Amino acid sequence: MxxxxxxxxxxxxxxxxxxxxxxxxxxxxxxxxxxxxxxxxxxxxxxxxxxxxxxxxxxxxxxxxxxxxxxxxxxxxxxxxxxxxxxxxxxxxxxxxxxxxxxxxxxxxxxxxxxxxxxxxxxxxxxxxxxxxxxxxxxxxxxxxxxxxxxxxxxxxxxxxxxxxxxxxxxxxxxxxxxxxxxxxxxxxxxxxxxxxxxxxxxxxxxxxxxxxxxxxxxxxxxxxxxxxAGWDLSVAATPVPRRTPADPPEQGSPLVVVERPLEQVNMFLGVPGLAAGDERRSVLAVLTSVLGGGMSSRLFQEVRERRGLAYSVYAYTPSYSDAGVFAMYAGCTPARAPEVAELMLAEFRRVGDDGIEPHELARAVGQLGGASALALEDSDTRMSRLGKSELVLGEFVDLDETERRLSLVTAEDVRALAEELAERPVAVAAVGAVEESSFAGLTVEASAS
Known part of the structure; x- marks a missing residue:
């Protein structure tokens, strides 16, 4: 195929x-x-x-x-x-x-x-x-x-x-x-x-x-x-329930949510509205996510953990649904470092939109995503789930060859352009720990104005 x-x-x-x-x-x-x-x-x-x-x-x-x-x-x-x-x-x-x-x-x-x-x-x-x-x-x-x-x-x-x-x-x-x-x-x-x-x-x-x-x-x-x-009459003709059609896009709630708790670390998510599951740019989004926060060689991991030692866990991920998605970055760090880490994550995100990515980053991300997909398919659980989501959400079946083909078509300019588009969307921050809203207020205000 x-x-x-x-x-x-x-x-x-x-x-x-x-x-x-x-x-x-x-x-x-x-x-x-x-x-x-x-x-x-x-x-x-x-x-x-x-x-x-x-x-x-x-x-x-x-x-x-x-x-x-x-x-x-x-x-x-x-x-x-x-x-x-x-x-x-x-x-x-x-x-x-x-x-x-x-x-x-x-x-x-x-x-x-x-x-x-x-x-x-x-x-x-x-x-x-x-x-x-x-x-x-x-x-x-x-x-x-x-x-x-x-x-x-x-x-x-x-x-x-x-x-x-x-x-x-x-x-x-x-x-x-x-x-x-x-x-x-x-x-x-x-x-x-x-x-x-x-x-x-x-x-x-x-x-x-x-x-x-x-x-x-x-x-x-x-x-x-x-x-x-079990009593179902399968002779009665019925049409399968149609797949979801995109509805009105969500509107942002409160851009800043802080839950104050006396903890040793602040757990925080920072991000913007992402892409729906059926968006044709989902391969581009996968590459962007990999470059930014998809592994130990990613920009977030290298900048926040390796160069500065500010967090143990830092990554990006992008859940998507039939008519909406979320682009999210996560980090856990000490309360005193939380504002700095949040600013670094947002800066790295915007830098991709401003300056793009290097050819070696693109090649590494494509290799990582293709390899991870191949390894996941060693498990029948993943294949079963792929069938279900293909039927219920996408309305199409995409195998490993097609996945790798689509990844191979992604260009550095595609990634830069998508990052630029996403970076213009309103930023939201949610944090749990021994911090106050004032620690992050500038991030969401700045993002809304950018």
């Missing part, structure tokens, strides 16, 4: 060979269920995921945190399996199973040996379609989630990250915490979570992705049978 493969929602069957001679197949069933597989030569294990394009951004007022709450509850029992039965199914074969809730999707997944894939299909299908949402389990899990939120609140980096998203994205749904807040979890009711479940876990919402040792036709037959045993 030398180019991206489009994934139209109205195409029933699609088959192609990707880099490394893996075979990718996709079936869209009449019921709207979508099943994608990537058979990897020589693989002895498989990772399977059951996805829905529903995340924290889709919650209504009064239900914040319900998507993550529901994720927990789907492991707590069905009419045919207890919570212990579900756990034992995977533990008894040395498998892994878990789930993840993001801002735009939820995925329930398992990794097993190839011989245990039929079991994984049966258990995940049962969980996905037939969770009881038992009242007692609901109350027990409320306590578990409150503990999870408390654990996150004890982590200053987590707190800073959440507040940073609020600062950059404002009141936009993407700016909300995925897990909700203690107040919204305390207020959650079983009826509201059950309504969320019934409204969003339907055949036309379901995407199943499998990577590794998998026979596509067998997997489709087994998934269909498991869903029908």
């Amino acid at each position: 030398t180019r991206a493969v489009r994934l139209p929602l109205d195409l029933p069957e699609l088959t192609f060979t990707a880099a490394g001679e893996s075979l990718v197949r996709r079936s869209v069933l009449p019921s709207g269920v979508r099943i994608l597989s990537e058979a990897v030569p020589g693989a002895r294990s498989a990772t399977i995921g059951f996805w829905v394009a529903v995340g924290s951004r889709d919650e209504r007022e009064g239900t914040f945190g319900s998507t993550h709450f529901l994720e927990h509850l789907l492991f707590k029992g069905t009419p045919t399996r207890t919570a212990l039965d579900i756990a034992v199914s995977f533990d008894a074969v040395g498998g892994e199973h878990n789930a993840v809730t993001s801002k735009e999707h939820t995925c329930y997944y398992a990794k097993v040996q190839d011989r245990d894939l039929p079991m994984a299909i049966d258990v995940l299908a049962d969980m996905f379609t037939s969770s009881l949402l038992d009242e007692t389990e609901f109350e027990n899990e409320r306590g578990v989630i409150l503990e999870e939120l408390a654990m996150a609140d004890d982590d200053p980096a987590d707190v800073a990250s959440e507040r940073f998203f609020e600062a950059v994205l404002g009141v936009h749904p993407l700016g909300r915490p995925i897990g909700g807040s203690p107040e919204t979890i305390e207020a959650a009711t079983r009826d509201s979570v059950l309504a969320h479940y019934r409204a969003n876990y339907r055949p036309q919402d379901l995407v199943v992705t499998i990577a590794g040792a998998v026979d596509h036709d067998d997997a489709v037959a087994r998934i269909s049978a498991a869903l029908e045993r």
Whole structure:
């Protein structure tokens, strides 16, 4: 495969060979269920995921945190399996199973040996379609989630990250915490979570992705049978839920958020609105992020840590969503050094836009990104996740060859121009530690005026 493969929602069957001679197949069933597989030569294990394009951004007022709450509850029992039965199914074969809730999707997944894939299909299908949402389990899990939120609140980096998203994205749904807040979890009711479940876990919402040792036709037959045993009528025709279309861009919230805590370090994020997931410049953004803060040779690491010894951890990253993104830089340092480190990070960011990057930086970034992509694909988890995001978010499948081709087309001028554009966007800072707002006020004021 030398180019991206489009994934139209109205195409029933699609088959192609990707880099490394893996075979990718996709079936869209009449019921709207979508099943994608990537058979990897020589693989002895498989990772399977059951996805829905529903995340924290889709919650209504009064239900914040319900998507993550529901994720927990789907492991707590069905009419045919207890919570212990579900756990034992995977533990008894040395498998892994878990789930993840993001801002735009939820995925329930398992990794097993190839011989245990039929079991994984049966258990995940049962969980996905037939969770009881038992009242007692609901109350027990409320306590578990409150503990999870408390654990996150004890982590200053987590707190800073959440507040940073609020600062950059404002009141936009993407700016909300995925897990909700203690107040919204305390207020959650079983009826509201059950309504969320019934409204969003339907055949036309379901995407199943499998990577590794998998026979596509067998997997489709087994998934269909498991869903029908659970009571789904797959003979009823339905169109897959359309992919998200870009909405109005977020408006910045408070440009400066400081949470004062008596800590040894200040954990801080600094950045600007970034690019949406489907932006054609995402390869350029990947190179920019790598040059600026993608490793030990990056500008931030060299300037802040190696030359000045101001921080142990410093990096850049760029989460993206269907209609928005964030360009973020992070550092943890002593409170007295926080203003200096923040100024250095912002200066390095702007310097890329003003002066560009060197040819050796471009070559190193392209090599780093291509190599990291290749190494990640040694794991069926990554391939399974790539299938899911290709189907739910991008609407196209991009293999390693195409990834490397797109990276090879990035020029130093592309990187400079994008950095210049991003540097003109409003800067937001979020910090947690023994500092005051006055330590950073000049950064956001200056950025807004630039």
